[in-house]
Amino acid sequence: MKFLRILIEGWTASFRYPTFISGFQPTLPVPPLSTIYGLLSAVKGDLVTPKDTSVGFVFESEAKSVDLETIYELKGLTGNKSNVAKREFLFNPKLYLYLNNLDFKEFFKKPYYPVLLGRSSDLAFVKEIKEVNLDKKADVNLGKTILPFGTDGAFGIIQALPTHFSEDIPRKSIGTKPYILMNHFYNYSGECFYDDELDWGIWIHEE
Secondary structure (H helix, E strand, O other): OOOOOOOOOEOOOOOOOOOOOOOOEEEEEEEEHHHHHHHHHHHHOEEEEEEOOEEEEEEEEEEOEEEEEEEEEOOOOOOOEEEEEOOOEEEEEEEEEEEEEOOHHHHOOOOOOEOOOOOOOEEEEEEEEEEEEEEEEEEEEEEEEEOOOOOOOOEEEEEEEEOOOOOOOOOOOOOOEEEEEEEEEEEEEEEEEEEOOOOOOEEEEOO
């Protein structure tokens, strides 16, 4: 089956835990699906949901560290005050993104909005756009991605996350369910799509 494989690289990335509102801000080890669909929406310049394309990805980074940042807390109509917070970030991220909708090739050639890997400060760039043929295969290296809870043999951080957000304001989370976030590979005995060029399996999330 033919897929579009896009390699996106950056200098930093951070993916917020939805349960952490204030204080120390850790990062998820891999991007949630809502971040992926947010990135696709930015590239297209219009809302993209699982109805528009199925997605799969492999995400890598070289290291994780903590930065200090100044935040401003609003105090109603009386003004605001500054504070300092610690935030985790991932260094030198690489995102290999797989899409079954080949129309996105043109969007990635000329993104409508900036490409981000997390927050507005996590600027990234498109390194490669390539059409690849993927067949299904068993006993492959699978990981460095997000997997549905209950995937055979998968283990890692379990977190309830939405697939995407609504277009209206305030935005509403849609499709929230538990996922396994894996920042390493393991041998998956089941069958999934396989990239023979990069020698890893890809879990394709469909609507």
